[in-house]
Amino acid sequence: MLKNLFLGALAIGVTGAVGFGVYAYKSPIAAITSDQHGDFEPELVEKGRVLASAGYCATCHTASDGEPYAGNYAMQTGFGTLYSTNLTPAMETGIGSYSAEAFRRAMHEGVDREGRHLFPAFPYDHFTKMTDEDVDAIYAYIMTEVAPIETVQTPNELPFPLDQRFLQAGWKLLFADLGRFEPDSDHSEAWNRGAYLAEGLTHCGACHTPRNALGAEKTSEQYAGAQIDRWSAPALTAANASSVPWTASDFKSYLVKGTTNYHGVAAGPMGPVVHEGVRDLPEDDIDALAIYLADKVGATEDDPAQSEIVLASLRKNQPDPQYRRDLGARLYATACASCHYNTALISQGRPDLGINSATNLDTPNNLIHVILDGMNAPEGISGVVMPGFRDALSDTEITAIAAYLRDKRAGQPAWPNLAETVADLRVNGPAAH
Template identity: 35%
Template sequence: MNNRRFARTAGWLVLPCVVAAGLLAWYVTRQPASPFEQQQATSFEPTLVSRGEYVARVSDCVACHSLAGKQPFAGGLEMATPLGAIHATNITPDREHGIGAYSLADFDRAVRHGVAPGGRRLYPAMPYPSYVKLSDDDVKALYAFFMQGVQPANQANIPSDIPWPLNMRWPIALWNGVFAPTATYAAKPGQDALWNRGAYIVQGPGHCGSCHTPRGLAFNEKALDESGAPFLAGALLDGWYAPSLRQDHNTGLGRWSEAQIVQFLKTGRNAHAVVYGSMTEAFNNSTQFMQDEDLAAIARYLMSLPGDPQRDGSPWQYQAVANTPAQNPGAHTYATRCASCHGLDGKGQPEWMPPLAGATSALAKENASAINITLNGSQRVVAAGMPDAYRMPAFREQLSDQEIADVLSYVRGTWGNNGGAVDAKAVGKLRGHTDPASSSPIILHMR
C-alpha cells in the first residue's frame, strides 16, 4: 500500500517536471516567425543592392565583421566578454563558412532575433536587440547587398574561447525572452517624420545604445528607447566611457546645437570635441557616409532626450586659472606635454585640437576615457578618404602611472572641470590590458 502511494506521489511530481522540461526544450529551440517564410529571393535589382549597402553602412556591419587588410565581412575580429573571447563570424555569401546558404527568412531571424539556422542562438554581442527594429524593407535590402554585393570569402570561423558549460547557447533564449524586444520600430504618434526617422536610426540600425546605454547585471541594456531614463545616458565599455547622448549639460550634448551634432557625425569634429576611442571606428566606417537628412534626423531625435541634472550636476562654467603653484606636478606636465595643442587656458584650437576645459572626459566621474587616450593616444580619423593630420599621441612610454594620474587630476580639476582626481592604480590597471592606438589609418572597405 505504501509502495503504491509512493509511486502515485512520485508520478504526480515527475509529470510536471517532464512537462516543464518539454516546454523548456521547445522554447529554447523554437525558430522565431519571419514575414519572409514563403519568399524565395535569388536575384535582386541593383537599386535594392545599393540600398542594402547604405543600410549596412548605417548599421556599421563592417566594423565588427571585417579586419583591416582582409576580405570585407570575412569575420575574425576578437571581442572580449566577461565570459571569454568571441570572434565575429564570416557573413559573406560563401556557402560553407558564410551565409550563402541562408534564405531571406534565415537571414531575418539571425539579424533581428539572433537565431541562426537550426535554432543556434547568437551571442548578443550581435546587436539584434537593436536590429529587431529594422523595417522589413531594410532587412530585404540588407540581404540583397550581402548576397549580391559582397564577394564570398572561403574563410573558416574562429571558435569562441568561452569554456564549457558557459558556452552553451540555449540559455540565451531565456535571456532573449526577458531582455530582447520582438517588434520592429513603430512611428511614435505626435512626432514628425524627421524625429521618427532619427529615432529609428538611433534605436535600430545605428544601435547607439550598445555603447552609450549602461548595462544591467545580465549585460542587458537598461533601456532600449526614450521611454527609459538610462537610454543613452553614458556607459563604460572596453576601457572607454561612452558619454551621454542626452541633453546633459556637462556629460552629454546639452551644450551642442543640432548643427554641431550633424557636423560631428559628418566630419568627426566640432567646436566641442573630436571623435576618439570606439567612436572613431563608428565615424570612419559609418556616420560620415550617412545622408545629410539622416544626420539631421539623428540630431533632432537626440536633442529631444532630456538630461538628468541630479546625475549631471551643476552646469559647467569656464573658470580662468590665475597662477598655478610651480610645485604642482600635474600643472608642470600639462605645460610641457599638453599645452602646445590644448592651450594653457585649456580651450584648445577648435575645431582641430579639442578643448579640455569643459570636455566630457574632464567632467564625467568615470575617468576611463581620460586615462585611455592619454596612455594610448587616438586612432587616425579618416574623413572623406583623407587621414587626419593631427592625432593624440600615446604617452605610455613617456609618462609613469603617477605622472599620468597627476596631469589628469590637474585637467579634471581646472577651468571649472570637476571630474575628480585620478589615482595611479587606475592608470596602471588600464595600462595592463590596453594597447597603443595604431598611428596608421585603418580603413575597412565594404566591397
Template identity: 35%
Template sequence: MRNIRIRHGRLSAAFAGMFVAVCAHAADAPDQTAELIKRGAYLATASDCVACHTAPGKKPFAGGLPISTPVGTIYSTNITPSMDSGIGRYTEEDFSRALRLGIRRDGANLYPAMPYTSYARLTDVDTQALYAYFMHEVKPVDEPGPTTSLPFPMNIRASMKGWNLLFLDPKPYAPDPQQSVEWNRGAYLVQGPAHCSTCHTARGFLMQEDMSRELGGAQVGPWYAPNITSDTVSGIGNWTKEELAQYLHTGRVQGKAQAAGSMGEAVEHSFQYLDMADIDAIATYVKSVPAIRDSADAGTRFTAGKISSELSTLRGADGIQTVGEANPSGAELFQGSCASCHSAHGEGSKDGYFPSLFHNSATGARDPNNLIAAILYGVDRKTSAGQAFMPGFGGKPTDAMQLTNRDIALLGNYVLKQYGRADATITEEDVAEIRSGGPSSNLIALARGGMAAGAVVVVLIVIFFVVRRRKRRAA
C-alpha cells in the same frame, strides 16, 4: 471555325501580352536588384557593420576583431558570402534569424555583442536589402577567424535562449502616429541600425540593456559612452540640434566634445556617410529622449575648467626647464607629453585641430575613464573634414612614449585639477583596468556560485529521498 479563330486570336494576344510583361520584368529585374543592393549598402553603413567585422589590416567583413566585454573577449565573425568561412550558405530566412533573433544557421545562439536586440527593429524590406548587399556586393573571404571561447558557464551558448526569452523584443519598429515623419525616421535609425542604446544604455545584472536608463551612459570596454539624453546637466540638453548633427557628421563640436574610441569609429565608418536628412532625423529623436540626471553632477561636463599653467614653476632662474627623470610630477609629464600640442596653458591650437583641455567632455566628466583611455590609446578619426590624431601613450614598455600606470594617473590627475573636473581622481588601479580592456563583470563568479549551490541542493535532495526510502524499507 469563326469561334475557334476568335479564341485563337484572343489566346495569341494574351500570350503576346504575357511575353511583353515577362520581358519588361526581366528588363526591370537588374535595376530593381541594383537598387536593393544600393539600399543594403547604405543600411550596412548606417549599422556600422564594418567597425566590428573588419579587423585592422584585414579584408572587409572577414571578422576576427577582438571585442572586449565584461565577461571575456568575443571575436567578430566572417560575414562575407564565403561558402566555407562566412555566410555564403545562408538563405534569406537564415540571415534574418541571425540578424534579428541572434540565431545562427546551425541553430546556435549568438552573443548580444552582436546587437541583434537592436537589429530586431529592422523592417523586412531592410533585412532583404542587407541580405542582397552581403550576398551580391561583398567579396567572399575564405579565411576563418578566431573562435570565441568565453569562460564557463558563459561558453554555453544555449543559455542565450533563456536570455532572449527575458530580454529580446522581436517586433520590428512600429511608427508612432503622434510623432512627425522625421522623428519616426530618427527613432528607427537610433533604435535599429545605428544601435545607439547598445553602447549608451547601462546594463542590468544579466547584461541586458536597462531601458529605464535609455541613453543615460554606460561603460563599453575601455571607453565610457556618455549620457546623451536631453538632460541639461548630465546629458546633451544644452546642445542645439545643429551641434548634434555636426558632431555626428564630423566627430567634433569645438569647445565641447570630440569623438574617440568606438564613437570615433562610428563617425568614421558610419555617420559621416549618412544623408543629412537622416542625420537631422537622428538629432531630432535624440533631443527628445527623456532626461536622465546623475545626482552627483553639479554642472555640465562641457563647461568645466579654465585656462591654466604651472610652467613657471618648472623653470629655473636661467630659464631652462628642470624635468625630473626618475619620478616626474604630473606637471612635468604634461609639459613633456602634452603641451606641444595642447599648449602650455591647455587651450589647444588656434584652428581647433588640437582641442582645448578645458570645456572638454573628456576632462569635465565625473567619470574620468575617457581621459584615461585617450591617454592610453590615443585618437585616430578620419572624416571628410580631415584626420584627428593623437598618439597613445600606453604602448609597450620598450616604446619611447610609453607611460606607466603611475605616470598616467599623475598626468591625468594634473589635467583634471588644472583644466577639468577637479573633484575627479584617477588611481593606478583605474589605469590598469582601462589598460586591460575595461571593467570585468562578477557575473561569471556569481553564475558559477549559483550552479554550485544548485548542484549542492540537488545532491541534498537526492540524499534525502535515498535515506527516506531506506527507512521505509527498514520499517
C-alpha cells in the same frame, strides 16, 4: 500532501521545460545555391551598402588582420571571448546558403539558417526593429558586392553552460523585445526616423546603455552611460556630463565629423561609429538622429549658456603664474599647452580641455586613453593628429596632468583611484581590436 505538492511542482516544471523546448526549437531554413541569390537593382545594392556601414557590420565581422566581412573578430565579453561569423557569401563557411528569408530571421530573431540561437553579442536585439525592406537591402549588398571568402571559424571561448546555444532562447525570452519599430505618435516624423535608426540599425544603446548581470541592456536606464572596452560611453540623457550644453547641430557635427567645438572627439570605440558607420547616411537621416538625441539629452537649438561657459573656460586657460609649483600644471604647460592653450585653435579642432567631455566625465578613462595613445587621423578630425605619450610620460606624470586638468581646468571633484586607473589602462588598454 506535501508529496503531492512536490509532484505538482515537478509536473509544472516538466511542462515548463517542454514548453520552453517547443519555444526554443527553430526549424532549419533550406539552403540555397549561389545562383539563387538573385539579381538586385544597383539602387538597392547602394542603399544596402550605406545601411551596412551604419550598422557597423564590417567593423564586427572583420578580424584585425582579416579579409572584409570574413568574421573571426574577437569580442571580449564579461563571460568569455566570442568570435564573429563569416558574413561573406562563401558557400561553406559564410552565409552563401542563406535565402533572404533566412537572413531576415537571423536579423530579426537571432537564429541562424540551421535553427541555432545566436548570442546577443550580435546585436539582433536592435536589428529586430528594422523593416524587412532595410534588411533585404543589406542582403542585396552582401550577396552582390562582398567577395566570398572561405575561412575557418575560431571556436568561442565560453565556459559551460554558457556555450549552450539553446539556453540563448531563455535569454531572448527574458530580455529581448523582438519585433519591428513602432513609431511614437507624440513625436515628429523626423524624431521617429532618428529613433528607428538609433534603436535599431545603429544600436547606440549597445554601448551607451548599462547592462544587467546577464549582459542585457537595462531598458529602464536607456542611454544612461556605460563602460565599454575600458572606455566610458557617456550618458546621452539629461545626465550628460558636458559642461557646455549640447545642441542638435553639435550632435550633427559629432556624427558627421567626429568632433564638435565644445565636447570632444569621437575616440576609442566611438571612432568607427562615426568613421566607418553613420557618417555615410543621407543628411536627412543624420538630422533625424540629431533631433532624436537632442530630445533625449534635453538640448535646445541655440543654447544661450554655451558662449558664456566657453568664454569662462577659455579665461582659465591662461598661463598660471604659480604653475611651476604644481607637477601637473608644469607638465601640462610643457607637454600639452603648445597645442591646447591657444584659444584661437579651438575652431581648428584642438579641444579646450576644461570643457571637454574627457575631463568632465565621472571616470578618467577616456582622458587617460588619449594621453597614452593619442589620436590618429581615422579617429578624430581628418588631417590632425594628437601624439601619444605612452613612452614620454610615466604613470605618475600622467596622473598629475589628469588631476590638474580635472581640478583646475574642469573644476570638478577629484577622480577616485586615478593613479590605479592610469597604471591599469597602460597595461590592459586599449582592448584588442
